[in-house]
Amino acid sequence: MSQIRKDVFTGRWVIMAETTTVQPADFNFKRLVRETKFCPFCETNEASTPPEVFAIRSPGSFPNGPGWSVRVVPNSAPRLRIEGELVPRADGFHDLMNGVGAHEIIAETPRHDRSLHELEIHKISDVIRAYVARMVDLERDKRVRYVLIFKNHGEGAGAHTISHSISQLVALPVTPRAVKTKLMIARDYFAAKERCIYCDVLQQEIKGRKRVIAENADFLAIAPFASRFPFEMAIFPKSHNSAFSRISPGQVESLARILRDVLGKLDNTVGGPPYNLSLQDRPFLRPAAPGSWNTIEDDFHWHMEILPQIVRVTGFEWASGFFYNPVPPETAARCLSPVVDA
Amino acid sequence: MSQIRKDVFTGRWVIMAETTTVQPADFNFKRLVRETKFCPFCETNEASTPPEVFAIRSPGSFPNGPGWSVRVVPNSAPRLRIEGELVPRADGFHDLMNGVGAHEIIAETPRHDRSLHELEIHKISDVIRAYVARMVDLERDKRVRYVLIFKNHGEGAGAHTISHSISQLVALPVTPRAVKTKLMIARDYFAAKERCIYCDVLQQEIKGRKRVIAENADFLAIAPFASRFPFEMAIFPKSHNSAFSRISPGQVESLARILRDVLGKLDNTVGGPPYNLSLQDRPFLRPAAPGSWNTIEDDFHWHMEILPQIVRVTGFEWASGFFYNPVPPETAARCLSPVVDA
Numbered sequence: 001m002s003q004i005r006k007d008v009f010t011g012r013w014v015i016m017a018e019t020t021t022v023q024p025a026d027f028n029f030k031r032l033v034r035e036t037k038f039c040p041f042c043e044t045n046e047a048s049t050p051p052e053v054f055a056i057r058s059p060g061s062f063p064n065g066p067g068w069s070v071r072v073v074p075n076s077a078p079r080l081r082i083e084g085e086l087v088p089r090a091d092g093f094h095d096l097m098n099g100v101g102a103h104e105i106i107a108e109t110p111r112h113d114r115s116l117h118e119l120e121i122h123k124i125s126d127v128i129r130a131y132v133a134r135m136v137d138l139e140r141d142k143r144v145r146y147v148l149i150f151k152n153h154g155e156g157a158g159a160h161t162i163s164h165s166i167s168q169l170v171a172l173p174v175t176p177r178a179v180k181t182k183l184m185i186a187r188d189y190f191a192a193k194e195r196c197i198y199c200d201v202l203q204q205e206i207k208g209r210k211r212v213i214a215e216n217a218d219f220l221a222i223a224p225f226a227s228r229f230p231f232e233m234a235i236f237p238k239s240h241n242s243a244f245s246r247i248s249p250g251q252v253e254s255l256a257r258i259l260r261d262v263l264g265k266l267d268n269t270v271g272g273p274p275y276n277l278s279l280q281d282r283p284f285l286r287p288a289a290p291g292s293w294n295t296i297e298d299d300f301h302w303h304m305e306i307l308p309q310i311v312r313v314t315g316f317e318w319a320s321g322f323f324y325n326p327v328p329p330e331t332a333a334r335c336l337s338p339v340v341d342a
Numbered sequence: 343m344s345q346i347r348k349d350v351f352t353g354r355w356v357i358m359a360e361t362t363t364v365q366p367a368d369f370n371f372k373r374l375v376r377e378t379k380f381c382p383f384c385e386t387n388e389a390s391t392p393p394e395v396f397a398i399r400s401p402g403s404f405p406n407g408p409g410w411s412v413r414v415v416p417n418s419a420p421r422l423r424i425e426g427e428l429v430p431r432a433d434g435f436h437d438l439m440n441g442v443g444a445h446e447i448i449a450e451t452p453r454h455d456r457s458l459h460e461l462e463i464h465k466i467s468d469v470i471r472a473y474v475a476r477m478v479d480l481e482r483d484k485r486v487r488y489v490l491i492f493k494n495h496g497e498g499a500g501a502h503t504i505s506h507s508i509s510q511l512v513a514l515p516v517t518p519r520a521v522k523t524k525l526m527i528a529r530d531y532f533a534a535k536e537r538c539i540y541c542d543v544l545q546q547e548i549k550g551r552k553r554v555i556a557e558n559a560d561f562l563a564i565a566p567f568a569s570r571f572p573f574e575m576a577i578f579p580k581s582h583n584s585a586f587s588r589i590s591p592g593q594v595e596s597l598a599r600i601l602r603d604v605l606g607k608l609d610n611t612v613g614g615p616p617y618n619l620s621l622q623d624r625p626f627l628r629p630a631a632p633g634s635w636n637t638i639e640d641d642f643h644w645h646m647e648i649l650p651q652i653v654r655v656t657g658f659e660w661a662s663g664f665f666y667n668p669v670p671p672e673t674a675a676r677c678l679s680p681v682v683d684a
Contacts, residue, residue, distance in 0.1 A: 001426060002421060002422060002440075002441030003438050003440065003441055004422075004438065004439045004440070004514075005437070005438045006437040006438065008436060008437070011519060012519055013516055013519065015421050015422060016441075017421075018441075028502075079344060080344060081343065092546045093542060093543050094568070095348040096346065097345070098343050098346070099343050099345055099358075099360075100343075148658065148661055150656070150657035151657055157654075157656065158654040158655065158656030158657065159656075168658070170658060172346075172662075173346065174355055176661075176662030176663050177662070177663040178661065178663030179662065179663075181663075197435075200435060204435055225436045276656065276660050277657060278657050278660065278661030278662075305661065307657075307660055312498075312499075312500040312502065313500065313655070314492070314494045314500030314501075314618065315500065315510070315619060315620050318492075318649055319492045319518075319618070319620030320490050320520050320521065320620075321518050321519040321520030321521075322514070324421050
């Protein structure tokens with residue numbers, strides 16, 4: 001019999017199929033195909049993008065020239081623009097504000113033929129350092145409340161216009177609803193127990209081991225109990241930390257290792273599926289009215305979500321916020337990280 | 343400049359592009375292609391489905407034989423099963439219950455070559471009557487709290503296995519989160535103002551007319567102010583009614599007319615895009631603890647949502663619950679329902 005499972009961090013319900021054997025061939029998805037036409041994110045094509053806002057460069061190289069390992073530029077067709085005032089206002093019952101914010105592209109590598117998980121550990125570490133640097137910089141802009149970093153890998157995950165391996169950053173003047181829901185639940189739990197709900201659940205997952213995909217000294221990767229998507233993964237720092245930008249240099253390398261590990265497993269085991277990756281971080285701390293979400297300090301626990309896109313979302317999911325997942329996370333964890341009998 | 347808009351009924355944020363001219367050719371989607379292989383939902387193939395639970399039949403025809411205009415059967419591979427007990431339980435921090443509920447297929451027409459909007463008004467009325475009949479029947483099952491009726495049209499909307507024109511029904515033992523959010527906001531507004539938030543917003547939309555797509559005596563179709571998707575549409579009864587099953591016979595025909603009208607406009611103007619349609623109804627009234635959502639009586643206002651699937655959802659939407667929409671609803675309403683100058 002199928003199960004109806006509730007996600008403890010969001011309250012979201014998922015119908016989990018009873019399937020226990022699953023083959024990647026059961027799913028119909030397109031492996032990433034890299035277009036070979038001119039690409040503005042390849043080394044030596046730096047002049048084709050807006051000027052860089054951040055880069056990690058080899059000694060002696062110059063901004064907007066070759067010699068970088070990771071390079072951040074404004075999106076040339078941004079969804080939000082950095083210039084202007086927000087001007088929050090009403091139109092009768094409707095609320096709106098100007099599209100002020102930022103939209104940046106993080107080129108993860110100068111090479112067109114590499115995916116994130118195919119980079120060396122110190123190169124993936126550079127990508128993570130770029131995330132941190134942009135976050136620290138954007139926190140100084142008082143109009144920005146939230147920075148969302150995400151990645152679309154493959155056409156089925158929305159990467160239909162750019163095939164170079166990139167991440168994206170959107171700086172928002174409001175905290176997104178999906179994050180608010182997590183913040184509310186974590187805050188209420190902390191208020192009741194004086195403990196972090198993520199820390200408590202991670203302890204249970206480490207003890208049970210049924211859904212663990214990978215682990216190192218600093219990070220744990222699991223298939224979440226109420227996974228929405230087949231082979232969904234989440235990566236958590238093992239020690240409590242609400243803000244991603246407080247990550248230590250040692251943790252940067254550990255995160256690079258576990259990312260390379262789990263994205264490689266996904267690629268090998270499932271056959272290179274499209275996926276979306278995102279950083280789930282707390283909002284910036286801003287002075288605000290009492291009770292407002294952006295005064296939250298330490299009751300959140302940042303993490304990364306990796307959502308393979310190998311089944312189509314249908315009217316069921318859109319209408320309800322309920323999900324149907326044909327691959328239980330225990331099966332996914334077994335596929336991705338097979339236990340070798342002694 | 344783009345705008346950031348808030349949906350008044352859900353609190354969801356949407357970045358609305360500044361585009362004001364849009365061509366269907368700007369989008370890359372597949373028109374519905376009907377497979378011609380054997381179809382269990384075609385007339386004379388009734389023996390290939392589980393026995394029908396409801397049908398509207400011509401006089402003299404027999405159950406599970408030909409002679410019907412709409413026919414409802416259990417899904418042969420249901421996501422939830424009608425047999426068994428729910429047994430809600432915990433696994434440490436995790437909540438789960440057995441997959442008890444119902445999953446039914448509503449064949450909207452005996453003909454394989456017709457879409458919903460290509461049927462005659464009295465045939466679409468039969469489909470709506472079938473929705474009502476199933477809802478009234480399932481309300482008697484005390485394990486069911488919510489009935490979700492939805493439709494996937496075209497492969498891009500998730501209809502990849504069945505090309506016959508069908509709707510689906512899922513009976514759930516819990517109220518879905520997306521519906522709960524709407525119920526909470528409607529209840530709080532009603533408590534504060536003693537008026538329905540939907541009734542108030544509809545008045546504003548009727549007066550402003552910038553987003554009206556179609557209207558008749560009983561129903562209004564609009565492009566919602568904070569539409570998530572290009573050419574998104576919503577249909578509301580003009581007089582307050584929280585429960586779809588209380589629809590009057592006259593309203594059934596009016597709803598059939600406006601559905602045929604707006605789905606036809608979508609097909610003609612945008613070029614037959616894939617879409618998801620859903621009924622957004624209140625939960626069944628059940629005895630429950632005070633403050634529980636399923637005691638809500640009259641502060642909701644049922645409606646239908648139609649979500650064309652012509653842009654890919656990306657990591658941005660999944661990570662945030664925020665949406666990016668390249669076609670503002672004012673543009674969509676103008677495209678779908680051009681104003682003819684006198």
